[in-house]
Amino acid sequence: MNQFTGAQPTDFLRLAPEIILCAVGLIVMLGDAFIPAPHKRLLGWTAFIGTLAALASVRVAAHNPGLAYSGLVRVDPFSIFVHVVAIGAAALAILGSVDYLEGEALQRGEYYALVLFATAGMGIMAGANELVTAFIGLEMSSISSYILAGFRRRSPKSTEASLKYFILGSFATAFFLYGIAMIYGATRTTRIDLVQSALEGKSFTALAILGLGLVFVGLGFKVVAAPFQIYAPDVYEGAPTPVTALLASAPKAATFALMVRIFFVSFGGAANIWFWAVWASAILTMFIGNLAALVQTNVKRMLAYSSIAHAGYILVAFAASTDLGIAAVLFYLAAYALMKVGAFLVITHLGQQDERHLEIRDYAGLGMKQPVLAACFSLFLLSLLGLPATGGFLGKFFAFQAALDSHGIYGKWIIWLVVIAAINSVIGAYYYLRVIIAMYFWEPSQDYKPSPVAPAVTLALLVCAAGTLYLGLFPARVLALARFAAESLLAR
């Protein structure tokens, strides 16, 4: 067992983003009591500024790399990268929420506070160097998400989503906790960076591997990897759309980060064992996500299935089990967050009050009615599809590349994985294009009246669109950061 000493001053700097997020969350919650109803938007803007401040403080943390709080948390380029992705996604989701909540008459401070707490939890997951700390982060983000999913209290679907998410999510976190216990039993440590050395010399014991398996179940649930994806479509469809935007992007990034850390740092030596689990899960995830998305007529639900499919593509990069693979995972997460948040925010706007307009036919002729919005949506869809010149394409590209690059280790199995992923992305083309077809090729629908896009949403969409294009056309910088992050993770 490690000796825990008191907190050092640098520890606060290293945890600055989380501290700021929680503090702003508390301010927003308190402010809710004092700010009269007509001005509650202010809370949203406060929260948004809070996320920006947190983003800025990531820089501070980046200048103080190292372990914090006696090795419970680690600040390294890897955690910094994930922080930026998760907090950035949260900031965009908040931007998209302000007007949505106004329209639904749900403008409440606790909404923003919960988003901020969830984001802080994700930050902890991304930086956790100790399994119990990781669990706390996981719980922080999960519990906030359960409530957020049910925030549209008057809608049965939203309540169902919340309940389903809560019950299944509790199971999953319990699995995760049980897994930690087993790993502790096998290694007598919960420090992620010490597990490896604790196991050194001995072969990986069945107990440790079993523990890893349970951890995979718990985290697989959060990243919606099959066969733990069952809840995702219902939850994503039922939750308020800006919340879905958040759920589909930020926790996925944070959880993948935690997964990478545990699998590569603690159990890098067992890669030949967990490879098969990841391999099988990747194939299953891609097929389930894509095939189920084919038959959806509700765009929100279709996008939910598409995020399952994308988890599968990320697992392909994961299965490469090399530093290139980690870099590909990171790049994919960044690109994915931008395009997915963008897509869901478009839906947020188009759904209008009570999320009435979510069917494909509602979007008929949108290209004529609101050309700019339709163009943005098309860009996100094409990026999700993986068309060149978009971030989504390069994400897939680097994922496939990393996987093929490691084929010396796993031979033809990983090549088949890439081929299956490639075929899947063609299946995906069909349902993404269907929405574009509706927007541009169909006669405009009569019962959908376009409404002007609010400035906050416009800003968020522009950021997403610009980011998607930036990653698609000039990926060099982000890729270099991702590689650097991956190398720093494995360098120890």
Add this chain to the structure above:
Amino acid sequence: MLALLLLRAEDHEWIRRIALAASLAEFAVSLFLLPGFESSRASYQFEESFDWIARANIHYHLGVDGISLFLVLLTTFLTPLAILCSWQSIQVNVKGFFISLLVIETAMIGVFVSLDLFLFFVFWELTLIPMYFMIGIWGHDRRIYAAVKFILYTMFGSILMLVAILWLYNLTGTFDFPEIQAKLQAGLVALPPRTELLLFGAFFLAFAIKVPLFPLHTWLPDAHTEAPTAGSVILAGVMLKLGTYGLLRFCLPLFPDAAHRMAPYIAVLAIIGIVYGALVATVQRDLKRLVAYTSVSHLGFVVLGIFAFSTISIQGAIYQMLNHGVSTGALFLAVGMLYDRRHTHEIKEFGGLATPMPVLMSSFLFICLSSLALPPLNGFIGEFLILIGVFQNHHAWASWASSGAVLSAIYLLWAYQRVALGEVTLEKNRTLPDASTRERVILATVALAILFMGLASPLFTRRMEASTDALLNQMNRPALAAKPAVNAPPAPALGATLPGQLPKLTLATNSPRQVRP
């Protein structure tokens, strides 16, 4: 150039003019390539190379050689015509239409000139989306079905090609095409036969769908028929050539052994395509669909010429690519003009049209003759070169293929007879106006091009020769050269030089290389 278009929103006339000016300017610029092009050099010329994504070793690397030079010219030649022909027929969302058209042009040129596999793939995929919109928005009745079929077919092929590109990258450590070629050729990177076959298959599938080769052709009639005229012109004129170009540029030099092994099967498919396409074209009742099937038949010739592996047949294939681009493009233009008048493609709706519109119909006949390869015209040269080249290596292939030439005369002339000759069958056809000035310009331009390409073919083939020779040399890998291939230079000498600097071999160019005993 595209930026100009984005500014103008509503003024349709100006959009058309700017689009036309832009495309004409591009044509003019591309013409400047000609005097600068040294026909004796086999290597890439006008090369440009910048780092794009340095970490992943991806470069913005462009260049042309004798194979791609004329395809670029073909693209820039057909685009202004496509713009001209949609002057009146496109009335909704004019801006979007011309933007799509110019984006396609850019992407297609990009495909022809990129020397980096990654860049190539990006351009390759970029051609799809604007074409998809073009068919889907401005197409005819079954446009959505056709657009989806088109894009899913091509994407399926190209995604496997992407995997193959990545695989190649992992083997060679670069996306740069000349470098990969050099490494493969020098034997620095050994491809086991199985791997080579798989890679060849992945590339081949992508290209074969695009060409389209016989069993993969079913997207083509739908896409061509449903697309607006300009779309069909671009599709048939240039886009199909992306496939044959890819075969020439990548499949052959990168995977020569696999290409040799698969050649007989591919040739059989190509011949089936030639005959089948021709037979199906004969029985079409829809004029545009008929023209679409002629593409299946003609592109079969091109593929056959490529996989006969002789200098002449490959030159013929390249030439035929150009011819087909001009002739079939022109056929679609003419059919489009008929459609503008009657809004139908049914042959039985026409008849005796030569009486009301002599100019249009005589041009149509001229184009038909070019397409069916009447001697002084361009189609003849291409088909003849292909058949000679094929015949030297494979008598049987050539004799089967030549039946396609006969059939093409049947379906085109029969179609012409039904449309143009005899008495006017429908009263309303009697008053149709003849070609307008704009249409006369279009028709005269293509007619001149057809005539010029028929008479001045050496101007073209001369510039292709060096590259074609180099291509065939590249197929002589050390392993292959060890076999008694005729005139093959000694292996080490070949392996030591870069493909770009291959010595021009002192050979009578008319003798077939690669005759396999």
